[in-house]
Amino acid sequence: MTNEPIDLLISARWIIPVIPEDQVYEDCSVAIDGGNITALLPSAEAKRKYSPRQQVELGNHVLIPGLVNAHGHAAMTLLRGFADDYPLKTWLEEHIWPAEMRWVNEEFVQDGTELAIAEMIRSGTSCFSDMYFFPESSAKAAIQAGMRSQIAFPVFDFPSPWGRGPDEYIHKGLQLRDDYKGRELIRIAFGPHAPYTVSDEPLRKIATYSEELETSVQIHLHETAEEVATSIKQYGVRPIQRLKELEFFSPLTQCVHMTTLDDTDIETIAAFNAQVIHCPQSNLKLASGLCPTAKLLRQGINVALGTDGAASNNDLDMFGELNTATLVAKAVAGDPTVVDAHQALRLATINGARALGWADHIGSIEPGKAADLAAVALGTIETEPLYNPASQLVYTQSGSRVSHVWVNGTVLMAGRQLLTVNEMEVLTKAKLWRRKLVDA
Numbered sequence: 001m002t003n004e005p006i007d008l009l010i011s012a013r014w015i016i017p018v019i020p021e022d023q024v025y026e027d028c029s030v031a032i033d034g035g036n037i038t039a040l041l042p043s044a045e046a047k048r049k050y051s052p053r054q055q056v057e058l059g060n061h062v063l064i065p066g067l068v069n070a071h072g073h074a075a076m077t078l079l080r081g082f083a084d085d086y087p088l089k090t091w092l093e094e095h096i097w098p099a100e101m102r103w104v105n106e107e108f109v110q111d112g113t114e115l116a117i118a119e120m121i122r123s124g125t126s127c128f129s130d131m132y133f134f135p136e137s138s139a140k141a142a143i144q145a146g147m148r149s150q151i152a153f154p155v156f157d158f159p160s161p162w163g164r165g166p167d168e169y170i171h172k173g174l175q176l177r178d179d180y181k182g183r184e185l186i187r188i189a190f191g192p193h194a195p196y197t198v199s200d201e202p203l204r205k206i207a208t209y210s211e212e213l214e215t216s217v218q219i220h221l222h223e224t225a226e227e228v229a230t231s232i233k234q235y236g237v238r239p240i241q242r243l244k245e246l247e248f249f250s251p252l253t254q255c256v257h258m259t260t261l262d263d264t265d266i267e268t269i270a271a272f273n274a275q276v277i278h279c280p281q282s283n284l285k286l287a288s289g290l291c292p293t294a295k296l297l298r299q300g301i302n303v304a305l306g307t308d309g310a311a312s313n314n315d316l317d318m319f320g321e322l323n324t325a326t327l328v329a330k331a332v333a334g335d336p337t338v339v340d341a342h343q344a345l346r347l348a349t350i351n352g353a354r355a356l357g358w359a360d361h362i363g364s365i366e367p368g369k370a371a372d373l374a375a376v377a378l379g380t381i382e383t384e385p386l387y388n389p390a391s392q393l394v395y396t397q398s399g400s401r402v403s404h405v406w407v408n409g410t411v412l413m414a415g416r417q418l419l420t421v422n423e424m425e426v427l428t429k430a431k432l433w434r435r436k437l438v439d440a
């Protein structure tokens with residue numbers, strides 16, 4: 001009997017497939033061919049059945065789907081620690097926007113996004129969503145590094161280094177969408193910044209384009225109580241109600257933050273099957289507000305996770321984010337049973353994939369899906385004794401123990417060595433940007 005040839009066989013002490021839910025498989029292997037998962041089976045059987053061109057043995061590791069960072073501003077790594085400890089409005093208007101107006105250009109975005117990608121891979125992320133100026137530079141950096149990405153191009157009422165106003169932002173963004181059409185690892189989405197920076201007409205236009213082109217829309221929404229109060233003053237209604245009246249919501253709408261929600265807000269999001277992307281660390285650091293994760297999940301709403309930018313987090317470690325998400329969810333619900341370890345992993349994997357419209361391809365370890373995977377070392381001082389690998393992943397610090405990451409079956413990091421990003425070059429450029437900003 002001849003063994004079946006495949007590209008890659010990964011064997012691990014534990015595998016958490018995410019779907020089916022709440023499962024931990026022991027001594028199993030994932031067979032990968034042509035970038036896709038073809039089987040998940042006991043290692044002993046896999047070794048009899050396959051003749052892999054490459055084999056990876058992960059003793060004492062847990063293999064999981066690669067994490068999905070569903071919201072961020074990658075190039076803001078270059079502003080990490082630049083303006084800490086302010087509330088959102090002061091942070092944006094007095095610190096971040098003036099710095100962006102002065103410094104952001106193609107090179108800034110390329111260098112900052114490369115730094116972000118290196119950090120995300122090192123902490124187990126295989127897919128990220130970005131919303132930033134010069135999205136063509138973020139797209140280029142993501143493709144070069146072999147990362148899967150959704151690139152949401154920005155839309156504002158006001159000018160920025162990337163555009164003069166809504167029409168130009170949309171025009172340039174749609175051109176970018178054409179440029180990347182049919183590419184497997186990248187999707188272009190609309191990124192209207194927020195209800196308080198984009199007026200009715202462009203929001204309506206974006207909703208129409210989204211429906212016609214079947215293209216996702218990501219927007220910051222209900223980030224603070226102040227945003228809600230200002231909307232009531234200016235428009236007579238809460239931001240979610242305003243967007244509903246503009247026929248903005250659909251399953252393609254990705255609502256980022258979602259604090260300060262009343263029951264009507266939640267009913268609206270549930271009725272339109274819109275996506276929620278929760279960024280707990282950014283919300284805590286800016287004291288923006290709290291997202292009622294458990295309540296939203298109970299209403300059948302898909303909740304995914306994002307780090308937000310490194311200037312308001314200040315890291316891009318999705319393990320840190322899912323840890324914070326479970327703790328905050330318990331505190332907000334006043335109930336320690338909500339958002340358990342497996343649910344927290346779902347928020348950062350399959351729910352992220354659903355939010356980005358990518359659930360047919362990624363978010364779980366299932367035959368037919370792309371081989372987007374991450375391996376985390378266990379058996380360390382911090383993770384023994386081990387009763388439950390899911391618990392160790394979620395409730396201890398796992399980001400720095402990620403050993404391998406694959407996207408579409410291609411290895412991006414092995415034994416913590418980055419293989420598609422030049423670590424030294426990225427560090428040198430980050431230091432040069434700091435010098436420039438400090439010397440100005």
Ligand SMILES: CSC[C@H]1O[C@@H](n2cnc3c(O)ncnc32)[C@H](O)[C@@H]1O
Pocket residue numbers: 073088092096097100131132133153154155191192193194220223282308309312
């Ligand atoms: C559309 S380009 C992105 C734009 O958003 C700014 N930004 C970063 N973090 C936040 C946040 O938490 N709320 C609102 N806006 C944010 C970023 O600095 C860019 O200007």
Ligand SMILES: [Zn+2]
Pocket residue numbers: 071072073220256308309
């Ligand atoms: Zn954001």
